[in-house]
Amino acid sequence: MDVGVDAGGRAGVRWGDVALGSIAAVSWALVGMAGTAALGLHLLGADAAARLGPMTAAVVVLAAGGSVSPSGDVSAFGLSGAEATTALNVTPLGVALVGALLLAYFFLRSLRAAGATIPGSELVARVVSLAVLFIAMIGGLAWAGHDVVTIDGSKLGLDNIPGAGGLGDKLPGGLGDIGGLLPGKIGDLVDAKASVGFTVNTGQSLAGGACWVLGVMAIALLASRRTPLPARWGAVHRTVRPAASALVAVLLVAVAAGLAAAAYAMIGDDHPKRIAGAALVGAPNGVWLGIPLGLFVPWDGRATGALGKLLPHPIDDLLKVSTDQPVTLGRLSELDGRVWLLAVATAVMMLYAGVLAAARTPTGGLSALGFAGRCALRLGVVTGAALPLLVWLTDISANASLSVIGFDAFGAGIELHGQLGMALLLGLAWGAGAGGAGALLAYASGAAGRRAAPLAVGGEGRTGNRTYPDLAYAPGPYTPTAPYRPSHDDTNPYLQAGEIHGAPTMIGPVGPQPPPPPPPRKPPGKSPRDEGPPPPAPPGAPRGRR
Numbered sequence: 001m002d003v004g005v006d007a008g009g010r011a012g013v014r015w016g017d018v019a020l021g022s023i024a025a026v027s028w029a030l031v032g033m034a035g036t037a038a039l040g041l042h043l044l045g046a047d048a049a050a051r052l053g054p055m056t057a058a059v060v061v062l063a064a065g066g067s068v069s070p071s072g073d074v075s076a077f078g079l080s081g082a083e084a085t086t087a088l089n090v091t092p093l094g095v096a097l098v099g100a101l102l103l104a105y106f107f108l109r110s111l112r113a114a115g116a117t118i119p120g121s122e123l124v125a126r127v128v129s130l131a132v133l134f135i136a137m138i139g140g141l142a143w144a145g146h147d148v149v150t151i152d153g154s155k156l157g158l159d160n161i162p163g164a165g166g167l168g169d170k171l172p173g174g175l176g177d178i179g180g181l182l183p184g185k186i187g188d189l190v191d192a193k194a195s196v197g198f199t200v201n202t203g204q205s206l207a208g209g210a211c212w213v214l215g216v217m218a219i220a221l222l223a224s225r226r227t228p229l230p231a232r233w234g235a236v237h238r239t240v241r242p243a244a245s246a247l248v249a250v251l252l253v254a255v256a257a258g259l260a261a262a263a264y265a266m267i268g269d270d271h272p273k274r275i276a277g278a279a280l281v282g283a284p285n286g287v288w289l290g291i292p293l294g295l296f297v298p299w300d301g302r303a304t305g306a307l308g309k310l311l312p313h314p315i316d317d318l319l320k321v322s323t324d325q326p327v328t329l330g331r332l333s334e335l336d337g338r339v340w341l342l343a344v345a346t347a348v349m350m351l352y353a354g355v356l357a358a359a360r361t362p363t364g365g366l367s368a369l370g371f372a373g374r375c376a377l378r379l380g381v382v383t384g385a386a387l388p389l390l391v392w393l394t395d396i397s398a399n400a401s402l403s404v405i406g407f408d409a410f411g412a413g414i415e416l417h418g419q420l421g422m423a424l425l426l427g428l429a430w431g432a433g434a435g436g437a438g439a440l441l442a443y444a445s446g447a448a449g450r451r452a453a454p455l456a457v458g459g460e461g462r463t464g465n466r467t468y469p470d471l472a473y474a475p476g477p478y479t480p481t482a483p484y485r486p487s488h489d490d491t492n493p494y495l496q497a498g499e500i501h502g503a504p505t506m507i508g509p510v511g512p513q514p515p516p517p518p519p520p521r522k523p524p525g526k527s528p529r530d531e532g533p534p535p536p537a538p539p540g541a542p543r544g545r546r
Contacts, residue, residue, distance in 0.1 A: 013119075013121055013122045013125045014122065015125075017110065017113075018122070018125050018126050018129050019129065020110075021106065021107070021109075021110030021126060021130070022126065022129040022130040022133050023133065024106050024110075025102075025103050025106035025107045025110070025130055026103070026130060026133045026134050026137060028102045028103075028105075028106055029099040029100075029102045029103035029106075029134075030060065030099065030137055030141075031102075032098045032099055032101075032102045033060045033063055033064070033095050033096070033098055033099035034056055034057075034060055036094060036095050036098045036280055036281070037055075037056045037059040037060055037063070037092070037095045037281070038052060038056045039277070039280060040059075040092075040094065040095070040277045040278075040280035040281035041055055041056065041059065041277070041281075042277070043273040043274065043276050043277030043280070044273075044274055044277035044278065044281070045273075045274070045277075053144070054144060057141045057142075057144045057200070058200055059092055059095060059281070060095060060099075060141055061138060061141050061142055061200050061205050061209075062090075062091060062092055062095075063091060063092045063093070063095035063096035063099065064096065064099065064134075064138055064205075064208065064209045064212045064213075065091075065205075065208030065209055065211055065212035066138065066142065066200060066201070066204065066205030066208045066209060067200070067201040067204040067205055067208065068199070068200050068201070069199050069200075069201055090285075090396055090397070091285075091393060092281045092282055092285070093282065093283075093284035093285045093288065093393060093394070094279070094280050094281045094282050094283050094284055094285070095280075095281060096212075096284075097255065097284050099216075100216045100219075103130075103134075103213070103216055103217075103220075104216060104217070104219070104220035104224075107126070107130060107217055107220060108220055108221075108224050108227045110126065111123070111126065111227050111228060112226065112227055112228065114228050115228060116228055116455070117228050117229065117230060117231045118228045118229065118230060119230065120230040120232075123229075123230060127214070127217055130213065130217065131210060131213050131214055131217075134209060134213040135206055135209050135210050135213070138205055138206060138209035139202065139205075139206060141200070141205075142200040142201075142202045142205045142206070143202075219244075219248070222236070222240055222241060222244045223241065223244040223245045223247075223248040224241070224245070225237070225241045225242070225245050225360065225453035225455065225456065226453055226454075226455065228455070237453065237455040237456040238361070238362055238452075238456040238457075239378060240378070240382070241360075241453070241456065242357050242360035242361040242378070242452070242453075242456065243357045243361075243375070243378040243379040243381075243382040243431075243435070244382050245357075245360060246353045246354075246356035246357035246360060246379070247353050247357075247379070247382055247383060247386055249353075249356060250349050250350075250352055250353045250356070251288070251291075251386075251390075253349075254287050254288075254291065254349060255283060255284050255287050255288075257287070258279070258283045258284070258286060258287040259279055259283050262275055262276070262278075262279035262283060263279075285394055288390045288393065288394050289394040290342055290346075291346055291349070291387075291390060292387060292390055292391050292394075292418055292423055293327075293329060293332075293342065294329065294342040294343045294345060294346030294347075295343075295346050295350075295387065295426055295427075295430055296328070296329055296343070296426060297387070297391060297418050297419065297422055297423045297426055298326035298327065298328050298418070298419050298422055299326060299327040299328075299416055299417065299418045299419070300326050300327070300415075300416075300417050300418075300419065301327055301396075301414070301415050301416035301417065302414075302415045303414050303415075303416075326419070327416075329342070329343055350383075350430050350431070350433075350434035351434050351437060351438055351441075352438075353379065353383075353434055353438070354375065354379060354434035354435045354436070354437055354438020354439065354441075355438035355441055355442050355447070356438070357375055357378070357379050357435060357438060357439075358371070358375050358435075358438050358439040358441075358442035358443070358447070358448050358449075359442050359447045359448065359449070359450055359451040359452075360449075360451050360452055360453065360456070361374065361375055361378070361439075361448070361449060361452060361456075362449050362452045362456055362457050363443075363448050363449040368439075368440060368443045368444075371439050371443055371448060372435075372436045372437075372439040372440050372443070373436065374439075375435040375436065375438065375439035376431075376432040376433070376435040376436035376439065377432065377435070378435065379431045379432065379434060379435030379438075380427075380428050380429075380431035380432030380435055381428070381431070382431060383427040383428065383430055383431025383434075384424055384425075384427040384428035384431060385427070386427065387423045387424070387426065387427030387430075388420045388423040388424050388427065390423075391418035391419075391420055391423045392418075392420065394418070395416065395417050395418070396414050396415070396416040396417075397414070397415055397416075397417075
């Protein structure tokens, strides 16, 4: 372990631990992301059209905030001017979530060995080293994340069609040369090759990766209740972390519910592998899209062509009918009344977040209304910041078009963008309401502050007379916490006098016992020598040494 020492003799940055912690966090995060992406693509059958390695690298870069540019060069029918263009802006949040959880776990684990507080210089060193290493790895994936998918016309089975391969010239009356030249052009299609490639944009991917890794570490520090922080940041333990950790917990529970729903949908389906692959790659996309929608955040979008089938029902039907009005829960309920269950589920989720935040927030001797106001303010601010982030992460933008000799042979597109301003306002309102209601429920049941972390309790009501670290004043064997409820005499075994509770050594009535009698005294005038030799040992007993 390398430990630096500054001019004042205090321990500085431990560079050995910093390097090992960064390598472990980045390695496990990228391994988890690559494994999830590769398994999801394989289950979806994408490896049948292109190599799995470059596709996995491209998906990992997309999940880490990167950018991928697909491109096409289709030269069918022997004409120049045929082109295929595609554009994709969708983040595979399933892959991103696996990487974020692994990165946060190992990053926070490396910080917890520092004690109750961590020097600011060491925290900055760990953040910078981890970010630099992660960006370097994203650069390597950007170099590997490019490939070309070639469609060979000779393998499409078109040579069996009449007119293919020059057969059109043998038709009677020269019908092979009539009008649209279709049979002859099928023969050209047999000899043609279409290539579609994808390339990772290195510059944009490095910038996106830097923002992604810094954002993950910031959220991890704000949501972890038992990770030390610099001494000047002590207020974060009791003001931000209880609400942030509660909101992160309910979002992860929602993703787990989405995965469970996908597993249920696999039962009896004709293509269970496709459902499993889509769930691995994009389950958080659908779940976190439904949360803002259930909290009445309006969305603007359109859907044309075959890509509209990728949207969940009934959003796809609504966008096909009308695109000039925003997508809201009320408009979706006109197509399917069961949509209102989404609003009920999200409301229950927010209430659960409020109760959990209240259980993790120190009461500080406040009354019920004062405690409810404190929790409402903190959860409202946290939700107001988190809901626009969810809306931004679940934006969808995908377009594809194929134009051959001036005719539009294929055209499709999806655009779905949430209104960030309304997400901010609704997040503040929902967070404040859920925080206040949850705090009142927790206060009435006695659960308020029961799960507060020691770091948060230690900073509550701090005075200048304390000479020990804050952790010494946390609940423990010498500073017990208040009981859940007052003691009841009928159920307290220590107050049941005159009863024996299975103890084998208790004889007689319970109460003070007289002292044992003193040992008998020896008669005066005799010494141990006057008592004679000791009696002989019994037969077979071992004799002592002579």
